[in-house]
Amino acid sequence: MHSRVTTIATSRTLIALLGFVCSVCDAAAPDLSVPRAKEAVVESLIDEIRRDTFATRQYTGRSTLSERVVEAMRTVPREAFVPPNSVDYAYENRPLTIGYGQTISQPFIVALMTELLETRASHRILEIGTGSGYQAAVLSTLVEHVYTIEIIPELAAIAEARLQDLEFNNISVKTGDGWHGWPQVAPFDGIIVTAVAPEVPPKLLTQLKPGGLMVIPIGPQRGAQNLVVIEKTEDGFTQHEGLPVQFVPLTRLPE
Numbered sequence: 001m002h003s004r005v006t007t008i009a010t011s012r013t014l015i016a017l018l019g020f021v022c023s024v025c026d027a028a029a030p031d032l033s034v035p036r037a038k039e040a041v042v043e044s045l046i047d048e049i050r051r052d053t054f055a056t057r058q059y060t061g062r063s064t065l066s067e068r069v070v071e072a073m074r075t076v077p078r079e080a081f082v083p084p085n086s087v088d089y090a091y092e093n094r095p096l097t098i099g100y101g102q103t104i105s106q107p108f109i110v111a112l113m114t115e116l117l118e119t120r121a122s123h124r125i126l127e128i129g130t131g132s133g134y135q136a137a138v139l140s141t142l143v144e145h146v147y148t149i150e151i152i153p154e155l156a157a158i159a160e161a162r163l164q165d166l167e168f169n170n171i172s173v174k175t176g177d178g179w180h181g182w183p184q185v186a187p188f189d190g191i192i193v194t195a196v197a198p199e200v201p202p203k204l205l206t207q208l209k210p211g212g213l214m215v216i217p218i219g220p221q222r223g224a225q226n227l228v229v230i231e232k233t234e235d236g237f238t239q240h241e242g243l244p245v246q247f248v249p250l251t252r253l254p255e
Contacts, residue, residue: 029088032079041091042074045107048093049073052108053115059243060227062115069115072141073107080166081134100152102248104132105194111138112243116215116229117190119143126186126207128178128250129194133159136171139192146171147185149178151251177253181207188212196225196247208232217247 030037050065057063079090081104086096095103113135119125123143127136130150136159140146150156153175160173174182178193179201186207193204193216200216208214212232218241219225226241 030091032087032090045091045093046070046074049108049111052093053112056112056243060112060116061240061242062112065111065115068119068142069111072114072138073111075141076134076137077166078104078107078134081132081137081162098132098155100155102131102152102155104134109245110135113192113194113215113227114138114142116227116242117192117213119190123189124185126182126188126191126204127194128181128191128204130156130159130173131194133163133168133171133173135192135194136173137163137166137168140168140171143189144170147174147182147188148172149174149176149182151175151177151253179203179250179252183207190214191216193217193250194247195250196221196245197250200228200230201250205230205232205237210234217245221249 030041032038053065054063079087082090082096083098089096093107095106098104117125119139119142121142121144124145124147125139125143127139127146127148130136130148136146136148148171150159150173156173156175163171163173181201181204187209188207189209189212191204191208191212191214193214196217196219198220200218204214210232214230216228216230217225218228225245225247227243227245229240229242231238
């Protein structure tokens with residue numbers, strides 16, 4: 001359920017930036033087993049993410065990414081989180097299919113949502129929608145522990161095994177309905193949701209620490225959606241609507 005995002009906007013520039021328009025490259029795919037070749041494609045992707053961040057600053061209020069987030073994006077091997085037939089495209093700035101009707105998120109969106117969480121090394125983060133495990137892996141390099149929930153059992157099992165193999169040891173994976181959060185290990189310093197909900201799940205709000213942030217897309221399944229940042233304050237909650245997005249719906253188990 002992790003990465004299911006393409007970004008929508010009225011301008012042709014933003015559409016191109018956020019993955020709806022992809023140019024086809026005639027050059028041979030880079031050999032990621034060659035350190036210099038991989039370094040080049042990674043740095044090219046980082047440059048593109050930085051440009052996208054600047055171009056969307058009027059929506060997000062962020063014209064740059066912190067170096068902590070940039071280094072996390074640079075460090076986590078995206079090719080390890082995509083199917084074998086997609087490895088050649090791992091460092092393109094677009095989502096890729098991972099099976100079960102899901103995708104690994106566009107790197108720009110992963111970086112932006114991570115940035116908006118304002119993570120610290122001592123933080124405990126809840127992710128709703130593990131998917132490939134890529135977003136959790138990026139977060140894990142920045143925080144004390146990531147708790148992630150995936151409703152599709154097969155994806156949860158694959159992601160958990162992958163994260164263990166890659167020695168991301170500060171990530172806990174659970175199969176379940178993310179609408180209800182993970183109360184047994186709450187509260188959390190931050191919560192990130194990678195599928196659109198018509199409203200903020202009430203139980204997630206109760207699991208957020210005072211001063212904590214939640215990043216979640218809100219809107220109908222088909223129609224205007226926005227990436228929303230919610231802060232829990234002493235008096236309640238504040239909400240800021242940012243980038244227009246298009247996510248698949250947050251899947252729920254029958255009541």
